[in-house]
Amino acid sequence: MRGAGFLRKEGESEERITSVATWQDSPYFTGAERAALALVEAVLQPAAHGERVSDELYAEAAEHFEDKALATLMFAIGQVNFFIAVALIAKPVPGRSFNDPWK
Template sequence: MERISYTDIPEGMFENLRAIEDFLNNSPLDNKLMELVKLRVSQKNGCAYCVDMHYKELKHTGETELRLSSLCVWEETPYFSAKERIVLKFAETLTKINNTPIPEEVYTPLLDYFNKNEICYLTMAITQINTWNRLMKVFLFTPGNYKVGGH
């Protein structure tokens, strides 16, 4: 199933992407919220490998089955906080980008929960998972093998 294996990837490519992950992991953003974003963006992009990974990461944090199974319909459920809803809407909007700026009705509510510095981190985290999703869509790494803590 793999088109490009881990050994085919140019030296330094994943290491540099992981350096960005480390940078983001050391940001003031809540890890569980970021994992929720990563899972939702991966669902939107149809990235099976990343859905498997971030589902498992969220399970490891103690996330409930109810919220995990409802994430794909988060707007129709009462299980997500106002902050999570604002972030999920921003993540979805940034993921399905078009030729116009992010609308004010998507950006402005972020300011209720995040300062501009944190919005920069959040934006980078969303673009980073989109990068990973796109790589996996080309490489076709096999989903299901990811182990939390073992990568």
């Protein structure tokens, strides 16, 4: 896993890396990290009814991050969504050039 390797290189513990998928039950994340993970999860999961990011969730994230940091987090989440959309459309295959995804 490329991301996990980068995190290990940066000194993140195996416990934190492997518990991201179960962050809600994990003791390894701060309140700010939990707010960021909740925001990412809300944005990335389709909502059957209503909005994905509630006012309460936004307020929780805003409690942990100053305006500039919260804006940076929002743009980072937006970039992730952009690349998810590209992957869903182009269906890239490892080893195949992305210059012409329709080959």
